[in-house]
Amino acid sequence: MESLAVNPISPVSYAAVVPPRHTENGFAQRLAALRKEKSLTQQQLSERVGVHVQQLKRYEAGSSQPTLDVIRNLAVALGATADQLLFGKDERGPDDDLRLQFEAVSRFSAEEKKVIKSLLDSMILTHEARRWSSGSG
Structure with a gap:
């Protein structure tokens, strides 16, 4: 059995304590919706993010997951937060x-x-x- 090691001086790591609530609308759908909301084509977004357009299509299809660096670049390119890409509207509240x-x-x-x-x-x-x-x- 693992123990939950928490430094009493630092804040509690809530990610280890609070399980995420799952929603039907996943990362792929949120990514596509944000891209369309910003009136960007897949080609335009892929160029801004620095990934091949085929890779961006895989992200939007849900057949591939981006790295943390790519998520960061997507958030910057879309003028959004990483939380908006990763979590549903009420998933973390x-x-x-x-x-x-x-x-x-x-x-x-x-x-x-x-x-x-x-x-x-x-x-x-x-x-x-x-x-x-x-x-x-």
Whole structure:
């Protein structure tokens, strides 16, 4: 059994703790939609990104996955974030039952946000420790 090693001084690695929610609309569809939204042809985008047009077609068909460097170049060329390319609209946000609370917290002072973040980090670490010690990790 692996243990979740978290440096108590650094922020919690939420990627290891929070499983992604999957959506029907994957990377290939988001890439094609963003390209069309920017009125770019596949040839134009491939030139801006520095990949062959056939490779870009494979990305849009879902038959190939780009490297991190290519994702970065795609994001820059499309004026988007890597998150917009990689994740669906609600894939990384809070569940609906927490959305209003997080919206309210966003209006807190910097010091109040620090307290809330510390509380959340503690709760997440406690939850993960309990999950790993019970063997359901």
